Amino acid sequence: MSILNSSNISTLEFDVLVIGGGGSGMRTSLELAKSGLKTAVVSKVFPTRSHTVSAQGGITCAIASADPQDDWRWHMYDTVKGSDYIGDQDAIEYMCSEGPKAVFELEHMGLPFSRTANGRIYQRPFGGQSKDFGKGGQAARTCAAADRTGHALLHTLYQNNVKEGSNFLNEWFAVDLVLNQLKEVTGVIAFSIESGEVAYLKAQATVLATGGAGRIYSSTTNALINTGDGLGMSLRAGIPAQDMEMWQFHPTGIYGAGSLVTEGCRGEGGYLINKDGERFMERYAPNAKDLAGRDVVARSMVLEILEGRGCGDEKDHVFLKLDHLGADVLNAKLPGICELSRTFAAVDPVYEPIPVVPTCHYMMGGTPTNIHGQAFKISSSNDEYIPGLFSVGEAACVSVHGANRLGGNSLLDLVVFGRAAGIHINQAMKSGGGVADASKDDIDKALHNLNILNESSSGFEVSTVKKELQEVMQNYFGVFRRGDYMEKGVAALNDIREKIENLHLKDKSAAFNTNRVEAIELQNLFEVAEATAISSLQRTESRGAHAREDYPDRDDENWLCHSLYDPTTKILGKRHVNFEPSQVEAFPPKVRTY
Amino acid sequence: MTLSINIYRYNPEKDKFPYMQSFEFEKPKRDIMVLELLNQLKEKDPTISYRRSCREGVCGSDGMNINGKNGLACITPLSSVIKKNKLDLRPLPGLPVVRDLVVDMTEFYAQYEKIKPFLQNDTPVDIGERLQSPEDRDKLDGLYECILCACCSTSCPSFWWNPDKFVGPAALLQAYRFIADSRDTKTAERLQSLSDPFSVYRCHGIMNCVSVCPKGLNPNEAIGEIKSMLLSNKSNQNIITSDKAG
Secondary structure (H helix, E strand, O other), X not given: OOOOOOOOOEEEEOOEEEEOOOHHHHHHHHHHHOOOOOEEEEEOXXXXXXXXXXXXXXXXXXXOOXXXXXXXXXXXXXXXXXXXXXXXXXXXXXXXXXXXXXXXXXXXXXXXXXXXXXXXXXXXXXXXXXXXXXXXXXEEEEEOOXXXXXXXXXXXXXXXXXXXXXXXXXXXXXXXXXXXXOOOEEEEEEEEOOOOOEEEEEOOEEEEOOOOOHHHOOOEOOOOOOOOHHHHHXXXXXXXXXXXXXXXXXXXXXXXXXXXXXXXXXXXXXXXXXXXOOXXXXXXXXXXXXXXXXXXXXXXXXXXXXXXXXXXXXXXXEEEEOHHHHHHHHHHHOHHHHHHHHHHOOOOOOOOOEEEEEEEEEEOOEEEEOOOOEEEEEEOOEEEEEEEEXXXXXXXXXXXXXXXXXXXXXXXXXXXXXXXXXHHHHHHHHOOOOOOOOOHHHHHHHHHHHHHHHHOOOOEOHHHHHXXXXXHHHHHXXXXXXXXXXXXXXXXXXXXXXXXXXXXXXXXXXXXXXXXHHHHHXXXXXXXXXXXXXXHHHOOOOEOOEEEOOOOOOOHHHHOEEEEEEOOOXXXXXXXXXXXXXXXXXXXXXXXXX | OEEEEEEEEOOOOXXXXXXXXXXXXXXXXXXXXXXXXXXXXXXXXOOOOOOOOOOOOOOOOOEEXXXXXXXXXXXXXXXXXXXXXXXXXXXXXXXXXXXXXXXXXXXXXXXXXXXXXXXXXXXXXXXXXXXXXXXXXXXXXXXXOOOOOOOOHHHOHHHHHOOOOOOOHHHHHHHHHHHOOOOOOOXXXXXXXXXXXXXXXOOOOOOHHHHHOOOOOOHHHHHHHHHHHHHOOHHHHHHHHOOOOO
């Protein structure tokens, strides 16, 4: 294979590129399809194979169906509290207040929501939800299509993109960002997985909608494709990442398999038990019990296991009890869970509890953006926008989830901010915004990494290095963290970096070469893992999902802020949290109890 | 004990013809899914190509022919399909092979797009959602759950024969999903577009679609509903009687 350069690859030109065909990417592209801009969605899988499809329980939003008095401000309060006060309140306000509009749009597009007796959208209780700013008891705010809400949402978005004639580059893989001399983003280098053809996809706006990277851990609910490709590309290009220490461990991953068991199970009345059959969450969260924040429940489960009250021969998991709900409720409300549980745990929840364990689930951090999806970096302590670059969904950190995401808020995040980015880009393009061309050298620079991989004749095996990376992250950066352990983890990652830069691509062929895809995915995982490790080590407090044994308390004096990881210096900076919502008074930090 | 795993191999750059490659595989102590088996083989031979994503049966990437029957590798336990310690893995039948277990699904997706797989209703809604009774919503169960894995359509002899003209079980299931939706207002147009001799009527009730669907759905029943709706419209009956194409 000859060395790729700007003169031997083709250039495909668009107004807007959306990298990623999951929920956030397709909500962005749908908005753009209506605008007449020349848009391409670049997706490494056919869009309905994206990980949004695995979301189960629902989309949280104050549509006031279950409770006619429900108020988006209550949802906002819960989200701010859930974030452990480092969610940006302007963004949370925007998400919660715009949410109903976005959810009703989905219904109008055909999303087959479950229904109440009066024909409205069915809502179920989820963790961390309250009425009347925490004073009115448990709320039921999560809009659901049985326990297949993500599937229903993703297919509905794809269907409406088909309706609007969106342009898809399916099974194309984006490799690296192209930046011009002004450090504006002018598109990406990408290749067709099917044919191997490499091209410079040029655009005035590039939207990273590449989802999460749960595959940095060996145990995760995430799909095999969740390798943080957008974040990997942006970190390699020197663009910072925010709050990367904040990873959500979902309380109920199926023991052994990692598949998600929705929080909706506990919303419908299921609860966790230890080996003695005790409903232990009553001790840890006397009010919300099993519906406390996910970080709180996950930590409680780990403590039960560490104190010898785990279930099974190894006492290394707990049980989720559902049988008391009865076969009718389980079949009507949780059919997908019954299916998954029978397949992956060999357990029928109608009769037996499901073995579960906290499992890596969601990346709260990501590329920092404003509510329009515009990515930025920090320049002399001010936010400075990166022309041409946007990010939405799990890949972005806008930040509505702060240190801990509430269940059902990820699907809302996707549609609200996908839509917002589409609206903004549409307006910006009409008023003549744009970026300068990249030079031949700029394009060649973005091809460098791919060329090294293609030319490799020896080096390290992709699958071996991936396992090594995942074990380091699992062992040193899990539910509970400790400085001395994390230092070992960071040192181990330093050794792995050399391997990452010397991977051996054994298969050099062009057509559907998944070895090449997996090698680049591993490089992306590594960038995300390193950002996670360094950020985790340097945030010396416990907040939300980031729980340190050596710093067990929240430290508002020093850490009521975002962390901002700079990949060029590997130094962790700080950035202020927004406490200036426009329609309500800000919610000040309080002690967080459930 | 050693298992013999035979995988269909074809790389268009170097292979003139496809061939079956045999791999020896130590029988695992615990039962594993076929996808896990493939992942382990790929660690040894990274050139084996197949699609996979969610690894839990909801994304529809890894449909393939497993010992003669279409299914999803990620939710098919090895123990349930292995026969005499032997397993044959082939791409989904009837579609062009891109490489190894990866097929070109263009025609499958084209049929899906043909049935206009989106809700059509031009009546504006002033506020909130369109109402739908739980009973009407129940009519979508068994239809909307399709994951577009193509296991059904590529097991259907009628689809093998006319992939360009017979819509196929997967897309017909989706056609009926929108016909059955109380919120959709284009039932007549949808039926009209299916009323030619090929789109629906090439279904001869072979039922392979039902026996392979990894989600337990029943495209045959949906096709039956479409056929009876078409037959209840007299102008369509001529199509059946004048159909000489077999």
